Amino acid sequence: MQFTSYGGVNEYGRSCFLIEISGRRILVDCGISKSAETVRERYPDFSEADVQRIDAVFITHSHEDHTLALPYAVSLGLNAPVFASAETIAQTRAYFQLWEKTAALERLLIPYHKEAEEQIDFRPIDMAAAGEWTLLFDEIEYIAGANGHAPGSLWYLFYDRASEESVFFSGDYTMSSAVFPFDWPPATSVDFAVLDGANGVCRSKQADCIADVLSQLDEHVPHNGVLFHVPLAGKSQDWLYLLLSFCKQRDLRMEAEPFLMQELEKLMHEDLFKSGIFRDFSKFLNVQAGIMESGETEPKITLLTDFTLLNGAVRTQGKEAMLTTGPVSPVLKRYVEEENMPLIKLPYHVHPTLTESTALYRHLQPTSFICTHAPKETTEQLEAALRRAAFSSL
Ligand SMILES: [Zn+2]
Ligand SMILES: [Zn+2]
Incomplete structure (x- = not known):
């Protein structure tokens, strides 16, 4: 199994991660960094060759930092199904509209033609089947669950029956939403976890x-x-x-x-x-x-x-x-x-507090993990805190 970040590690924005498992390449999220000064820093750091070899894309939720580079990927030759909940797909289209207006106002270059938005091969995930293993291809299965962040936002767990490897993507998540539920993933220890670290070691309630x-x-x-x-x-x-x-x-x-x-x-x-x-x-x-x-x-x-x-x-x-x-x-x-x-x-949490990060970490017991969605120092503080939590639970 190999993990590559095209954006979203040691930075807030443009979340875009690649996992290679059993020779298959799965991209999770494809976002932009809205506050970036240049096109190069705004969009994920992938090449045409990287994009063209992708077998499937999974989108955790509709926010700009997870979706707005999808048409750019299509313009570079992405030719793969894009899985997301139906709500995420509908909201993503609204975010495309909003970005078009924002970019016009701010005089920002959009590096693709609008038709690329229509060419995204969206495949809605059947939410009735969420919570159950679904075969993706070969021997790779996935399971999805609500993660509390936004309407239709999901975490994903992938499992390869051949190599018996598993990888978990939390997406942006919270267990403290006033309205959205958080579904716990299956309590099996995972090989690798990609975790939302946006709030770092924040403890405020x-x-x-x-x-x-x-x-x-x-x-x-x-x-x-x-x-x-x-x-x-x-x-x-x-x-x-x-x-x-x-x-x-x-x-x-x-x-x-x-x-x-x-x-x-x-x-x-x-x-x-x-x-x-x-x-x-x-x-x-x-x-x-x-x-x-x-x-x-x-x-x-x-x-x-x-x-x-x-x-x-x-x-x-x-x-x-x-x-x-x-x-x-x-x-x-x-x-x-x-x-x-x-x-x-004023703050309102849609990302995990340290208590929530620790709870999810202990639940997943990952062999290795990475925290994302935050600057380097915040990320390192959280990763160190989670490693300590692992020992203190023994
Ligand atoms: Zn978000
Ligand atoms: Zn985000």
Whole structure:
């Protein structure tokens, strides 16, 4: 078995990993680094020859740093099926649209023709069969499970019956989402694990992160209102849920971007949430969605994404604060600068804390492993902490 990183090791962004197992080449994720200065640093470091020899691609979730280099790979000659959940495929298409608009605004070069997006050979993974071994080719099987990060986001475990080797990809994951479940992989020790290390050895608790955000809202919303910025997928569903609960308790007004409401309606039919989540809100949601069109002027929380900022569809009173639990997209950065608006940045975990990393590490008992998705120092700290955890569990 051989592991190669084309991006995403010792850096935050452009996650793109190759595993060679029994002569087959499987690529996991194919993302870009949005904040990179040059095309070379933005896209994965693979050549035409590397891409053309790939047998299958697996995408963990729709975020830009895991998907936006797919059309580039196709333009270099990628000729392989791209497996992902149906939700990930649909959201990835929305992220392609958003990136096209962002790149135009920021005058960034897109190194492929738009047709390449249509030429990606997406194959939706049958979620009814998730949790069961599926034959990929030859003697290689895989199993997938929900990893709590975003709607339809998955971890993957590959197993080669011939060599009896196994490799686990966590994808970006959290066990602390307010709305998305985390499925544990089978408790078998794996040969190699590729783990999300974005939060390093962070120990702060999700409940404290949420309390900090809500106290900022208590301070700002009743007087001036707050624009609450979220990505298209993941944190947006968490915060939609948390903010609806908050507004219901405080009798505050809230509106959400139509894109988010349409997504939510779709997702509620897909059985992707923890059980019972959003159930109590069905009536409340209709009422709140109606406010979008009514031009209310009372202070409120407005949940929005880059789509609304790009369309210029934000109705402000000119006194609101912008709040985000990150990341700060180029579009958001430009907007708050132009509007001279205060930007409140607070954490909310969609990557594992040290406790969660340790729990997953002990569960998998990998013979060897690598942490990804973070700068070198953060990565080394986490890897050292996990090695210590392995000994302390003996
Ligand atoms: Zn992500
Ligand atoms: Zn990521």
